[in-house]
Amino acid sequence: MKKEELTVGYMAKRCGVNVSTLHFYEEKGLIKSWRNQGNQRRYHRDTLRRISVIKAAQKIGITLDNIKHALDSLPENRTPTKEDWQLLASNWNEELNTRIAYLENLRDSLTSCIGCGCLSLTQCPIYNDQDKLATEGTGPILLDRKVSMK
Amino acid sequence: MKKEELTVGYMAKRCGVNVSTLHFYEEKGLIKSWRNQGNQRRYHRDTLRRISVIKAAQKIGITLDNIKHALDSLPENRTPTKEDWQLLASNWNEELNTRIAYLENLRDSLTSCIGCGCLSLTQCPIYNDQDKLATEGTGPILLDRKVSMK
């Protein structure tokens, strides 16, 4: 196996995902591969980073669709540079800050509700719509779907 | 319509959800109703608060299953007191703090990655498994599914 021709099994192991997930990401246009003589997928080493970035973004709570949009802004013709990745990261950092702020807001509301016992429709800040971050916010956050919350 | 016999349409309007959602919650055991002569649902006024609490918990990122578990701990035979609700709220507050801490951790990682440009498998704290909160954590956070993240 040449250095620059990584197999799907190797990729999966290195990235901690299933082979089927890589198929799926490819189908969604998040990653690319070419085929060898026997129709098997081969990946460029750059794809390792790409997958890692996808996983990092998912932890932040970005959907695959939006991750795809972001990745589409990367150059096609060359290996992305440090600066290319930094741009993505800084956008997602803002996203993350927004989400943190939203949850902190919610926490403060909940805390004051614990204090006053006001969990009612009319008084509680939690479900009154000053709760702007919820409606102007930026979509679903999925932390880790594998982990249940017993 | 008697004061204590709220219709499903009224409930839906008051709570900002669809009628079908109330049917769904009932089927899942999250809320209860009785029927009138013509087989239509009637709700106790307490159910308004119950639905609000469900919605608040969802904003925190608690799944319906877990919300159900929490609600099951409320007394069946009387209207829950301030203290009953406070107990739920304080549990969810911990949950919320855990989630905030997780995202802050991620933000710190991302920030340092912006600084060093290290988004690579081996060095970046984002996808290295010191990232314990991700794997020991407490499940998905869904903020607001209605809002897309363009």
Added chain:
DNA sequence: ATAGAACCTCAAGTTATATTGAGGTAAAGT
């Protein structure tokens, strides 16, 4: 009395993010 709004049930559809399985081919190890 009658129209229209509100309600009923039950089955199927929706979205996101994958996973699983069947049936078959290719590559690698001995």
Added chain:
DNA sequence: ACTTTACCTCAATATAACTTGAGGTTCTAT
């Protein structure tokens, strides 16, 4: 050469949290 492991495609299934639709009934207002 032969076996085992890895890979291929395509379709179906899984989960959460709902929504939609069809076909029919009940309430409410005039």
